[in-house]
Amino acid sequence: MACARRIRSNTPLAALTGLNEPVFVEAAQALALRVLREGGTSDQARIDHAFRLCTSRSPTDEERAVLIRLLALQRQRIADGWLNARQISTGDSEKLPAIAPGATPQDAAAWTIVARVLLNLDETIIKG
Amino acid sequence: MAYPLHKLPNFASDPFRTWAGLVRRRWFFKGCGLGLAGLAAQTLLSRDRPAQARDQNSLAAPNPLAPKLPHFSGKAKRVIYIFQAGAPSHLELFDHKPALTKHNGELPPAKLLEGYRAAFIKPNSALLGPKYKFRRYGDCAMELSELLPNIGRVADDICLVRSMHTDAVNHAPAQIFMNTGSQQFGRPSFGSWTLYGLGSEAEDMPGFVVLTSAKGTSGGASNYGAGFLPNTFAGVPFRNAGDAVLYLSNPPGIDNQVQRESLDALAQLNQIALSEIGDPEIAARIQSYEMAYQLQTSAPELMDLGTESAETLVQYGVKDVHETSFARNCLLARRLVERGVRFVQLFHEAWDQHGNLTADIKRNAGDTDQASGALISDLKQRGLLDDTLVIWGGEFGRTPMVQGGSDGRDHHNRCFSVWLAGGGVKAGFAHGQTDELGFNIVRDGVHVHDLNATMLHLLGFDHTRLTYRFQGRDFRLTDIHGQVVQEILA
Incomplete structure (x- = not known):
């Protein structure tokens, strides 16, 4: 029996692509909007939904706590004016994200940051 | 664990x-x-297992790239491996054969061809005299081609091995054989064995960087891959056109603090998975994201050759600091080792002169000779040559017989030449001898496994003890072969 496998590519270059390449960034922006649209209304429900979309399982309490904390940190920095919500959520500081009713550009930006982390999880990349 | x-x-x-x-x-x-x-x-x-190897296999090891001590004190602390892929002709560059000129156009002796296999030609083809003259260089009077005046200028610093031989006759398997000790892919490269054994001293650069010019490499990523070792030890290839590393800038709106906090969260989550599942590839993933963050600031600084003096650029022959060339890669190799990078490998695939030998080998020598010589002088001047091992060579040699009309040579595995410098090799020394036609080795043959054993020795490793357990047995770079070539040690 033979099993042909491609050479593994978890190098820093692959990491930079997952974090910063435009299509990956757009995927994070789109995932944020989807989570705001269909992931319920609480942070916990949205995190559980986003996590399941990426890894096909629910997060543990420990994992959820890491993401809640990241979300809170970024929300605060957006609210304090350090970050440009439109730019993060659309790539363009003049453009508004296509957000679900009830959500704000600030939500879209904070969730884009969370979504970008989720899309770069080892478990997401290798579909564990 | x-x-x-x-x-x-x-x-x-x-x-x-x-x-x-x-x-x-x-x-x-x-x-x-x-x-x-x-x-x-x-x-x-x-x-x-020795204690050290046990630590390296441990999933709990905080940083698999932390510097480690070898088996004994090696002269070489780092390596610059200049892989001249495509197989440079030993007969035009390193191994002068006046008899081949004399017998030009004649058929080789039948006895010589018994059991011989070339890649493309009928072995019973006419002999072809060398296309270029040779000269003696340096106090050691090393005989080298007129095409290599700058390598000749550092002849007293290099060790030429004219008696290399290999098992493979085609590029990809022969390159993978040189680099991993196996013709089939899946084994760790010499660079990744080096990182596995020594770790890296570079905190903001990968420990093993790959630079390519010309056509890159036939053997592909296997030439610098980690094989079954954790992927943390794999070579990181910089691009050979445009930006060396892509996507160094954060996406729009993401500042450094967001990037840092995002990576912290990512590392925490991956760490949870690692502690639950114990797959070392998750540790490699964590490491790769941290290194990505470091590269966002260190790579632009590395690639900015504006800090180099005009004199240095002229010495190496760097014509355009923004354009990839063998010369720029040699200069980058020096900058990388200065930054603590353990292993730098250059691939320059240009030497496959089945035809158009006279013009193309001259052009290739012109593209590589000056920077090769400059690198040795520069390392020496900066006090880095003593503990930096430099290797220069390809995957096999070329036939003394002609291919095509009168201006080409086929692949030849019976003998070829490589040279080494620094890192504890004997300087101003030529090792081994081939027959008068440059066909077979007559004295002091050095097999690929012997070269690899010797290079590991220079780094402080007993090549029989640098092992990694995989699929039920301990593997090593030299498999079950290899003898250290004592004669070329300083």
């Missing part, structure tokens, strides 16, 4: 009845796979 017994799944609860149990394929590996295999591995590891 064995999976803790108290965390083994509770089989009585029958997780397969639940949706979560069905979709969490990793449960199987986590609970059943590594739990038991890990216990077995732990027993094996603790029984017969």
